[in-house]
Amino acid sequence: MAVTTDSVALNEWVPCGWLGQVPLGGQMDTVIFGQKISITRSDDDCYRVETLPEDGSSGRQLPVQTRYCCIFTTLGEAKRPLPEIAEFDEPDRRVTGCGSVGVNTSPYRLVENFLDMAHFSFIHTDILGAPDRTEVLAYKTEHRKDVDEIWAIDCTFYQPAASKASATGQMTQYVYRVMSPFSVMLYKNVHCDPTRNDAICVFIQPKGETECLAYMPMAIVDENSSTADLIDFQQSIFLQDRVILENQRPALLPLDPTYELPTRADASSIAYRRWLKAMNIKFGIYEKQAA
Amino acid sequence: MSLEQDRWTGVGLDRQVQAASSNPVILDGQALALWRGEDGPVRVWEDRCPHRGMRLSFGFVRGDTLRCIYHGWAYRTDGQCVEIPAHPDLAPPKTICANSYPAESRYGIVWTNLSGAGSAALPDFGADEGWEPVRSIYVDRPASVVREALHSFDFGDVSEVRMNGGSAALVRVRSGLEILFAVQPVSDGKTALHAVAKGQGVAGRRADLARRLERLRATIERA
Known part of the structure; x- marks a missing residue:
């Protein structure tokens, strides 16, 4: 699956896991917009998300936020903040x-x-x-x-x-x-x-x-x-x-x-x-x- | 305008489509819904509600209307939407119409023509009477391979195999039995065959014929 080139979609915050899904000190792979990403959790509320390039080269670190029981990230330049609820x-x-x-x-x-x-x-x-x-x-x-x-x-x-x-x-x-x-x-x-x-x-x-x-x-x-x-x-x-x-x-x-x-x-x-x-x-x- | 070939293709045995039911069928990669009211003939429609794209083969029949399962929109046998439950007092606009295709039942087989024009003639193998449904089989091979196999398969002393434009084949066996196959290309690698038979004692030979069709499938898929 190819990564989308649509910058409108890429610039949105999207969830990539729920809080508690990645064990403390653990790691999980998933996909957003066709891009494989890796989530690592070093502390209670401390997550690191990075891309996993197909060619095995080192990935790009992505922004992370945790709210509403979810881990959010974005592949682009987020144009809007996460909503206030x-x-x-x-x-x-x-x-x-x-x-x-x-x-x-x-x-x-x-x-x-x-x-x-x-x-x-x-x-x-x-x-x-x-x-x-x-x-x-x-x-x-x-x-x-x-x-x-x-x-x-x-x-x-x-x-x-x-x-x-x-x-x-x-x-x-x-x-x-x-x-x-x-x-x-x-x-x-x-x-x-x-x-x-x-x-x-x-x-x-x-x-x-x-x-x-x-x-x-x-x-x-x-x-x-x-x-x-x-x-x-x-x-x-x-x-x-x-x-x-x-x-x-x-x-x-x-x-x-x-x-x-x-x-x-x-x-x-x-x-x-x-x-x-x-x-x-x-x-x-x-x-x-x-x- | 449709780019489909102007050709009648058998898409099922008439007897398989039960009263008050809607059923999914794929012809040349196109998803179709075969449905029948509480009585009356089988209809062949595009398997897509014009409202929000839900497959109409998931729908349910009330009287002579097919209703989409998602929002209950009711469609008359000519495709026209006649009721939108979200707005009980609204007469649905004429523009809301399910996309239907011509459907004819002949020799116990339901035939349709996906081209809008539909000027081609239905396959003609003589009178409509006397045909008994045997069964349908689904073969994991392209239609061209399946047609070829109908010529060489041992149905027991074949005297003649007559093709009709690629969508039907009549196999005449010397014992006086005739087997008619409708060939339905499902996708590039998958074909359905709908078989009916006619001749003396055909009713009693149905189980035997059905077993032969099983062997036919196995033979084609082994080759």
């Missing part, structure tokens, strides 16, 4: 990493799936959606130019079991936030406390154009569920999505709105695709073959 600093939150899950599709298909409410009733039946309550009510999308993020606000959807803590169905309020081409998160109202939101993220490590690892750190308000239960809930939802994600054709994301036809419920996906097109990203994008 204040909920992860609130002391009473359950902050959980959930590890990573491999998905064979383009990173953008993953982001779009996460932004999408219309599939809840079909793919997460009786959990995040009910078969007889499929309507997606109008919501707003915005491109927040100060932070260069895409937001979807005023989203609502009826959910039979919105989270591990839910005992009954509820109209769940969502806010979605796309922080980079490879990271997305949501805020959803908490069952027991209407003033607070659970924060659930997906940070994507693009190993190649159609090969990803997804990390799902979350900061949850839930005093009762065990950490294992929280992770189990999140992973079981994600595995339902993976079957879909790996069977979309093409796996690369088409940006031409006549090739894949959206409807009103796809407003967030439309805004996301426009944003990707405007930044002229090429990695993982489907270019229609000339007829």
Whole structure:
């Protein structure tokens, strides 16, 4: 697999491992954008990431940050900082990493799936959606130019079991936030406390154009569920999505709105695709073959 | 405009496509969904929902509509989208249409033509009656090799092998049995064969014929 030459993609921060994945004094190899990299851990929170050139020559040291239960790095010149997600600093939150899950599709298909409410009733039946309550009510999308993020606000959807803590169905309020081409998160109202939101993220490590690892750190308000239960809930939802994600054709994301036809419920996906097109990203994008 | 050859190719046995089911098939590297409503004929569509690219062979059938598993969008037998569950009160625009190909059932085989024009004639081996489905086999060899093998394989005293434009072969055995093969190129190195047979006592010989097809595959793959 060749390393991408797309500087737009290379200039983003991406996760390359979860905290605890590399043992103290240990080492782990992985891949980002087709580039093999090596992660070594010399101390509790002291990681070194460097490229592993195919020809065996010595690698280039890459920038490292650890946040949101993940190790982040970049192959280029990062144009934006890691996002600020204040909920992860609130002391009473359950902050959980959930590890990573491999998905064979383009990173953008993953982001779009996460932004999408219309599939809840079909793919997460009786959990995040009910078969007889499929309507997606109008919501707003915005491109927040100060932070260069895409937001979807005023989203609502009826959910039979919105989270591990839910005992009954509820109209769940969502806010979605796309922080980079490879990271997305949501805020959803908490069952027991209407003033607070659970924060659930997906940070994507693009190993190649159609090969990803997804990390799902979350900061949850839930005093009762065990950490294992929280992770189990999140992973079981994600595995339902993976079957879909790996069977979309093409796996690369088409940006031409006549090739894949959206409807009103796809407003967030439309805004996301426009944003990707405007930044002229090429990695993982489907270019229609000339007829 | 399609660059596909204007040719009818058999892509499955009609009887294999159950009522209210959608099934994946690959023809010349193109992913197709073969689906049937609760009754009625088999449809051959591109295996891709025009909404977000989900494979329609994962879809489910309700009445005479195929629904995409991802968001439940419902498509009528002519491909037109007729329902978007996210917006129950919205009449889907006419532009939302699944890409369908011509589909014909003849001799118990489902035939399709991936070229948009579709002016070629269906393979003609006489009357449609009397053909019994035998089975399909999938061979790890290119279609050219499989066609060649149909000429030389021992079906038991062959009197004649007649090809029809490369997509079908009729094997006449002296005992009065006729075996019709539809040759479906799957990819460069993989071919499907769909076999039906006709003649006296054919129903009772189905198991024997199916075993012969197993041997045919083994012979081709050994060579």
